[in-house]
Amino acid sequence: MARTDPKKDVVIIGLGWTGSILGMELAQEGLEILALERGPDRETVPDFEYPKVIDELKYGIRLGFMQKPKKSTLTIRRTLDEVAQPYRRLGSFLPGDGVGGAGIHWNGQTWRPLEIELRLKSYVEETFGAATIPDGMTIQDWGVNYDEMEPYFDRFEYMAGIAGKAGNIKGEIQAGGNPFEAPRSRDFPMPPMKQGVDAQMFAKTASALGLHPFPRPSANATQSYVNEYGMQLGPCNYCGFCERYGCANYSKSSPQTCILDALKRMPNFSYKVNSEVLKIELAEDGKTATGVTYFDEAAQEEVFQPADLVIVAAYSLHNVHLMLLSGIGEPWDPVQQTGTTGKNYSYQMNGATSLFFKDVEFNPFAAAGSNGISIDDYAISQIDFAKEGFIGGSYITAGISNGQPIRGISLPEGTPSWGASWKQGIGDWYGHAMSIGSHGSNMAYRDCYLDLDPTYTDPHGRSLMRMTFNWKDNDIRMTQFMRSKIEPIAEAMQPDSWQSSYKAEGAQYDVRPYQTTHNVGGAIMGTDPKTSSLNRYLQAWGQHNVFVMGASAFPQNIQYNPTGMVGALAYWAADAIRNDYLPNPRPLV
Amino acid sequence: MPQFPFHRTRRSFLAGTAAGAALSVLAFQARAQAAKEVPLAEYTPEYLSPAEYAFVMAATARLIPSEGDGPGALDARVPVFIDRQLAGDFGIAADLYMEGPFNPEADPNLGTQTALPPAEIYRQGIPAFDIWCADTQGGLFADLDTDAQDIALTALSNGEVGLSADLREFWSLLLQNTKEGYFCDPQYGGNAGMESWVYIGFPGARGNFDDWVGRQEVYPLGPVNIAGERA
Ligand SMILES: Cc1cc2nc3c(=O)[nH]c(=O)nc-3n(C[C@H](O)[C@H](O)[C@H](O)COP(=O)(O)OP(=O)(O)OC[C@H]3O[C@@H](n4cnc5c(N)ncnc54)[C@H](O)[C@@H]3O)c2cc1C
Ligand code: SF4
Numbered sequence: 001m002a003r004t005d006p007k008k009d010v011v012i013i014g015l016g017w018t019g020s021i022l023g024m025e026l027a028q029e030g031l032e033i034l035a036l037e038r039g040p041d042r043e044t045v046p047d048f049e050y051p052k053v054i055d056e057l058k059y060g061i062r063l064g065f066m067q068k069p070k071k072s073t074l075t076i077r078r079t080l081d082e083v084a085q086p087y088r089r090l091g092s093f094l095p096g097d098g099v100g101g102a103g104i105h106w107n108g109q110t111w112r113p114l115e116i117e118l119r120l121k122s123y124v125e126e127t128f129g130a131a132t133i134p135d136g137m138t139i140q141d142w143g144v145n146y147d148e149m150e151p152y153f154d155r156f157e158y159m160a161g162i163a164g165k166a167g168n169i170k171g172e173i174q175a176g177g178n179p180f181e182a183p184r185s186r187d188f189p190m191p192p193m194k195q196g197v198d199a200q201m202f203a204k205t206a207s208a209l210g211l212h213p214f215p216r217p218s219a220n221a222t223q224s225y226v227n228e229y230g231m232q233l234g235p236c237n238y239c240g241f242c243e244r245y246g247c248a249n250y251s252k253s254s255p256q257t258c259i260l261d262a263l264k265r266m267p268n269f270s271y272k273v274n275s276e277v278l279k280i281e282l283a284e285d286g287k288t289a290t291g292v293t294y295f296d297e298a299a300q301e302e303v304f305q306p307a308d309l310v311i312v313a314a315y316s317l318h319n320v321h322l323m324l325l326s327g328i329g330e331p332w333d334p335v336q337q338t339g340t341t342g343k344n345y346s347y348q349m350n351g352a353t354s355l356f357f358k359d360v361e362f363n364p365f366a367a368a369g370s371n372g373i374s375i376d377d378y379a380i381s382q383i384d385f386a387k388e389g390f391i392g393g394s395y396i397t398a399g400i401s402n403g404q405p406i407r408g409i410s411l412p413e414g415t416p417s418w419g420a421s422w423k424q425g426i427g428d429w430y431g432h433a434m435s436i437g438s439h440g441s442n443m444a445y446r447d448c449y450l451d452l453d454p455t456y457t458d459p460h461g462r463s464l465m466r467m468t469f470n471w472k473d474n475d476i477r478m479t480q481f482m483r484s485k486i487e488p489i490a491e492a493m494q495p496d497s498w499q500s501s502y503k504a505e506g507a508q509y510d511v512r513p514y515q516t517t518h519n520v521g522g523a524i525m526g527t528d529p530k531t532s533s534l535n536r537y538l539q540a541w542g543q544h545n546v547f548v549m550g551a552s553a554f555p556q557n558i559q560y561n562p563t564g565m566v567g568a569l570a571y572w573a574a575d576a577i578r579n580d581y582l583p584n585p586r587p588l589v
Numbered sequence: 590m591p592q593f594p595f596h597r598t599r600r601s602f603l604a605g606t607a608a609g610a611a612l613s614v615l616a617f618q619a620r621a622q623a624a625k626e627v628p629l630a631e632y633t634p635e636y637l638s639p640a641e642y643a644f645v646m647a648a649t650a651r652l653i654p655s656e657g658d659g660p661g662a663l664d665a666r667v668p669v670f671i672d673r674q675l676a677g678d679f680g681i682a683a684d685l686y687m688e689g690p691f692n693p694e695a696d697p698n699l700g701t702q703t704a705l706p707p708a709e710i711y712r713q714g715i716p717a718f719d720i721w722c723a724d725t726q727g728g729l730f731a732d733l734d735t736d737a738q739d740i741a742l743t744a745l746s747n748g749e750v751g752l753s754a755d756l757r758e759f760w761s762l763l764l765q766n767t768k769e770g771y772f773c774d775p776q777y778g779g780n781a782g783m784e785s786w787v788y789i790g791f792p793g794a795r796g797n798f799d800d801w802v803g804r805q806e807v808y809p810l811g812p813v814n815i816a817g818e819r820a
Contacts (some may be wrong), residue, residue, distance in 0.1 A: 049817045050792045050796050051796060051817070054793075054794040054815060055774055055794075055815060056772070056773065057769060057773040057774060057777055061769060062638045062679065062684075063684075066683040069684060069685055069686035069687055070683070070684055070685060070687065073686045076699060076700075077699070078696075078698075082696075083692070083695075085692060085695045085699040085700065085702050086686045086688070086702075087700060088685050088686040088687070088700060088701050088702065089684075089685050089686075089701050091700055157713055193802050194802040194803055195802070196803050197803055197804070197805050199803075200803055235798040235799075236798050236799075237796075237798070237799040238797070238798045238801070238802045239796040239797055240796075240798060241796065248796065250591070274637070301627045301629055360805065361806060361807055361808075363798070363801055363802075363804070363806075363808050365791060365792055365795075365798060365808075366802045366804075366808070367798075367802070368814050371802070383745065387646065404789060404791075405772040405785075405786070405789060406768060406769050406772045406773065409789070417764065418651075418652045418653070418742070418746075418764055418767075419605060419651065419652065419653075419654065420652070420654050420656060420657050423653055423654065423657060423658070423659055423661070424657055424658065426659075426788075427658050427659050427788055427789060428788055430789035430790060430791065431789070431790055443613040455690065456688060457688070471716075508698055509698065511698065511699060512696040512697075512698070512700055517592055534663030538631075
């Protein structure tokens with residue numbers, strides 16, 4: 001039996017990065033807002049307090065802050081004919097759970113996409129010809145351009161307090177920054193982080209080779225900082241327990257440090273935890289949402305929460321799952337190539353070369369989630385796709401983010417994984433290894449998508465979502481190209497030894513090792529309701545009072561970590577809702 | 590803070606400086622601390638049966654032997670850690686999706702698909718592996734000499750001991766849990782006296798290295814644990 005609660009103006013599904021931003025922006029309009037978060041409440045004190053958060057086993061290995069597959073997971077297969085199996089234990093990606101979402105335990109590497117990435121399909125066609133796009137690749141333009149997004153990147157970066165060095169301010173190249181980046185209206189709000197020995201060595205060699213090293217932009221603060229909401233950050237102390245952990249030090253930008261205390265003071269905003277939204281309810285004609293049904297764990301009952309406006313901010317994968325369960329958009333059919341919901345799921349293509357120096361002390365434990373030195377000389381905008389035979393690009397970084405020993409100690413090739421030689425190896429090599437990694441784009445394909453699983457269900461009896469995803473030749477060629485660029489840099493650094501790990505021809509997606517939590521697509525934005533789920537304001541084409549945040553809107557993945565774009569899109573959508581939608585609720589396109 | 594010359598290894602540093610002598614004292618204290626715990630042989634397991642415990646003792650002693658530099662798994666009390674993990678949420682797969690149908694023979698890239706939680710994988714995996722040991726090496730694993738144990742573990746690691754698909758993860762769990770017990774915070778029963786951290790030079794739960802980023806020097810302080818103790 002479902003209880004029905006009094007109507008709200010706005011219901012927000014999920015209180016992570018995007019839910020918090022939308023909560024704040026819409027609360028400023030005086031609307032009555034309720035945010036529903038499926039996980040527990042979380043605050044710096046007591047949840048991220050020193051020293052108990054410095055616990056590798058509990059958080060780094062047993063993943064204490066992440067989603068529990070028992071409660072929520074999906075199934076995965078590599079091809080259309082494979083039988084999908086449940087993602088029973090987390091591995092490849094680690095969705096968040098609880099107030100703050102993945103925003104509490106991210107690294108904080110905060111990038112903007114390149115101008116051409118937002119109009120990738122047009123760029124490829126205009127520059128290299130439509131024939132460059134292989135059969136089965138379904139890349140699209142985003143429907144927004146970089147210039148109109150620029151103020152929103154700026155807004156997110158100043159709200160979150162990002163530390164970095166601009167490389168291009170209004171078209172003027174800045175020494176020490178990324179000369180290949182899209183123009184910024186001003187520099188970062190904070191100066192860049194300190195760099196480890198590995199990053200310094202990489203920077204020196206990269207410069208000597210004529211490349212353009214710059215500090216990776218970070219959401220780990222380098223100064224005391226107060227943002228537009230009056231929230232405060234303090235400088236990062238390089239605790240070495242960043243990614244997978246909440247920050248004990250009020251230094252990592254997160255919903256907690258940047259938004260939530262200010263938001264909780266707004267009398268017209270409230271939130272409920274342990275309240276998983278099961279479905280977005282639609283009006284009889286299907287043209288609007290009437291609210292959401294959620295499971296109230298405290299009361300052990302389903303609740304219908306009516307609302308005029310539904311903000312879906314549940315993380316990309318859960319956004320798509322809710323749309324599939326709620327009948328928002330037609331599901332993508334990879335054979336007929338019709339429908340849109342679930343279309344163009346994509347991921348991130350990364351690789352790395354490890355370098356061993358027996359006489360260098362890297363002190364890997366003195367690290368933060370985002371420090372590091374990057375080069376963008378092999379960015380998507382710098383590569384001749386016709387000549388190289390692939391579409392895509394990567395940024396390349398040296399930056400050790402932790403020295404936690406259970407998570408793995410890099411050992412020279414040939415060292416056994418157990419026994420006396422392993423023990424000798426960890427003693428010899430802990431603190432004497434570094435790596436140069438490429439972080440690359442992943443294109444979208446007809447048969448990489450999300451739909452509902454025919455077999456497996458969650459504790460509420462809902463079908464799990466099914467992911468169909470595999471690595472494709474185009475992206476493998478891209479990462480092999482990066483290997484050919486990184487290995488000479490590694491050699492020039494003159495390590496005692498080095499070894500590479502990049503996906504090679506025939507590589508099959510493996511869900512076990514952690515890769516990235518950069519799951520994108522499935523509810524993509526665009527200019528045409530036939531080929532996208534959302535219009536350029538993240539508004540569902542078919543239900544004008546449903547706005548879907550998050551990286552699910554990406555038509556294919558960019559070469560960078562997603563959250564800079566996710567944050568900018570949240571502000572962009574919030575602006576459209578505040579200034580255009582609320583005065584006259586309707587389809588905005 | 591003394592400035593140490595660049596390009597010197599931790600070992601040579603330890604041997605050659607006054608601070609090295611201080612660190613050795615710390616390591617000595619760590620050992621003294623560990624000795625206060627019940628000896629491993631007298632530990633009463635929470636989950637493992639005596640035979641299973643004997644296996645875990647014998648197997649972890651080969652996975653991380655005591656000989657050579659640094660503590661072995663037994664010195665670090667890894668068997669206590671494994672027993673406690675199997676007795677708790679980890680052992681019962683409290684966080685995992687455990688709804689059927691189960692297809693344990695699915696491609697390994699699709700992740701674990703067994704219906705058995707980790708504690709049960711140990712429970713069924715140990716006797717199944719022991720049968721292989723008896724057939725091919727002439728005795729239960731715990732009773733073999735160390736060379737035969739190493740041969741058996743190598744076969745286990747290569748998937749050559751005929752375990753059923755449901756037990757496919759037995760080796761990777763055993764090795765992973767051993768390393769966890771070696772390097773975890775001591776509150777979980779392993780990493781006794783923080784000696785594993787001392788050995789590799791990991792400072793544990795200090796949580797602040799602001800002064801040390803980018804310095805090409807040996808970090809001079811020993812580890813602390815979450816309880817605030819020094820090694
Ligand atoms: C380990 C890790 C490292 C990362 N590092 C980086 C990085 O360096 N740079 C970068 O750009 N990005 C990084 N990310 C990704 C980044 O965290 C996400 O892009 C960002 O948090 C997405 O914001 P979101 O609002 O879409 O989702 P989230 O912040 O995850 O918030 C979603 C919230 O919705 C809740 N929810 C889900 N379903 C429901 C439901 N049905 N009902 C109610 N609530 C629900 C979830 O519990 C969660 O709290 C990382 C992620 C992880 C896990
Ligand atoms: S590295 Fe810095 S930002 Fe990250 S958790 Fe530690 S103190 Fe916080």
